[in-house]
Amino acid sequence: MDQDFWQARxxxxxxxxxxxxxxxxxxxxxxRLGLQAGQSVFVPLCGKALDLDWLVGKGLRVTGVEFNQGAVEEVFARQGLAPQVAKTGALTRYQAGTLTLYAGDFFALTEEHIAPVDAVYDRAALVAVKPEDRRAYAAHLNRIAGTAKQLLIGFDYDQSLMQGPPFSVPGETVQALYQDTHAITLIEERAADGRIGERCNALEQAWLLAPKG
Ligand SMILES: C[S@@+](CC[C@H](N)C(=O)[O-])C[C@H]1O[C@@H](n2cnc3c(N)ncnc32)[C@H](O)[C@@H]1O
Incomplete structure (x- = not known):
């Protein structure tokens, strides 16, 4: 979806x-990601998810990107952190301790902004991307994250029952996007909570993507 859509949300x-x-x-x-304290996890399209705080609490270096600056600032505020703030091209970098969040467009991020990446955590990021932009999203993610292993959490439902986002990303789409670079395992699926569960009987699915070769 375009930036205006998300900023309005x-x-x-x-x-x-x-x-x-x-x-x-x-x-x-x-x-299952096999991460040790001190390693790095990249969280694309991170919103203000409490997952960020949870990952920091595991002793990881956590880097995220999010269009909405207020959301980024809220993550630091709720942790009582006063980040250093710097412009880097079209992005604004907020950094305190082991947490670095970029306010701006995921597609403007480069490998240099986020390296090293030991794992990617995608929750409701791929499903937020318009279907016609998914290939570009997955390719850009692989490019900047060095084809890292990934925990991917998304939804599978009958797309005719609801307009996205979140869009339905069924297993065959996960395969089509990542099978050249990753071995893909469905590790859990369960009935989704909330509106998407009620309206469309959606499944929430967790995938483990392990780099090939
Ligand atoms: C469905 S939300 C998920 C947020 C978060 N992962 C969570 O679990 O709460 C998608 C988020 O991605 C952000 N977003 C969408 N496209 C983006 C882009 N190209 N660059 C940066 N952020 C983007 C939106 O502002 C929104 O906060």
Whole structure:
């Protein structure tokens, strides 16, 4: 979706995607990423997810990107952190301790902004991208994150029942996007909560993507 769409969602507080607690599939399956304290995780399209705080709490270096500056600032404020703020091209970099968040467009991020990346955590990011932009999203993510391993959490539902976002990203789409670079395993699927669960019987799915070769 374009930036105006998302900024309007934030401005009008239409952020039903934001969860009141860290995503429970993250907590359940995090160890499958095999990360040690001190390693780095990249969180694309991160919103103000409490997942960020949870990952910092695991001793990881956490880097995210989000269009909405207010959301980025809120993450630091709720952790009592006073970030250093610097412009870097079209992005604004907020950094305190092991947390770095870029306010701006994911597609403006380069490998230099986020390296090193030991793992990617995508929750409601790929499903937020317009279907026609998915290939570009996955290719850009692989490019800047060095084809890192990934925990991917998304939805599968009958797209005719609801307009996205979130869009339905069924298994065959995950395969089409990542099978050249990653071995893909469905590690859990469950009935989705909230509106998407009620309206479309959506499944929330967690995928583990392990780099090939
Ligand atoms: C569905 S929300 C998910 C947010 C977060 N991952 C979570 O679980 O709460 C998608 C977020 O991506 C942001 N976003 C969408 N496209 C973006 C882009 N190209 N660059 C940066 N942020 C983007 C939106 O502002 C929105 O906050």
């Amino acid at each position: 934030w401005r009008d507080n239409r952020i039903g995607f934001h969860e009141a607690a860290p995503n429970s599939l993250l907590a359940q399956h995090f160890t």
